[in-house]
Amino acid sequence: MNASTIAIVVAGLAATLAPAAAQDKPLLGIVSISATEANNVRYIAGATAAAEKAGWTVSVIDAAGSADQANSAIQNFASRGAGAIIDMVFPFSSIGAGLAAAKDAGIPVVTWGGGIGSSVAATNGSGAPIAQPVIEKMLADLGGQGSLLALTYRTGEVCRNREVLLDDMLKSHPGITVTKNEVRIPGYFEDGAQYANAWLASHPAGDGNLAI
Known part of the structure; x- marks a missing residue:
């Protein structure tokens, strides 16, 4: 969901909250999985600019990669009477308590990459289509044989x-051996470097086709 989409969402919500806005600016609550991560920073900046242009105030809570903190943050915004809440990345299935609080308060929740379900009003879609051409290129370069390190974040x-x-795409490439390591957010750069170094140490140069 880009800044333009957020502007449309906020503008639509602002119309329904016009009486309240006459006295106080409506609040847009943003729950970030990691407010200092580069993609999150850009998204928050765009959403903030669009919201403020539409006459809203913005508050950001950094959930630091914790679904429990994300639920608490959404509940916090619900208790503060936010006009709308944005969930950044957390799957709707992991923020049930927060969604319930927002629903009870009549507050719409939209997600950036959190999927559609439960009481989520809108989402920006799946992350898979963007990854598909990259995975296709990697599999072509491996030529059906080799070893792959996948850094995951579930x-x-x-x-x-x-x-x-x-x-799903690897099912047709049985000659590729896959190792998976789960990284943390925050901390995925450090975790990724640690896992990659260990994996590369066990897969020296000349040890077949390699990919991370």
Whole structure:
């Protein structure tokens, strides 16, 4: 969901909250999986600019990769009477308590990569289509044989979508051996480097086709 889409969502919600806006600006609550991660930073900046242009105030809570903290953050925004809430990446299935609180308060929740379900009002779609051409190129380069290190993150719906796609595409390439390591957010750069170094140490140069 880009800034333009957020602007449309916020503008539509603003119309329904016009009486309240006459006294106080409506609040857009953003629950980020990692507010300092580069993609999250860009998204938050775009959403904030669009919301403020539409006359809203914005509050961001960093859930630090924790679904429990994400639920608490959504409940916090519900108790504060937010006009709308954005869930960044957490799957709708892992934020049930937060969604219930928002639903009880009559507050719409949209997700960036969290999927559609439960009481989620809108989402920006799956992360899989973007990954497909990259995976296709990697499999072509491996030529049906070799070893692959996959760095996974199952707390995030976008990453789940991409892992499912990878697994599905690998079914027709039985000659490729896959190792999976789960990274944390925050901390995925450090985890990724640690897992990659260990994996490369056990797969020296000349040990067949390799990919990460």
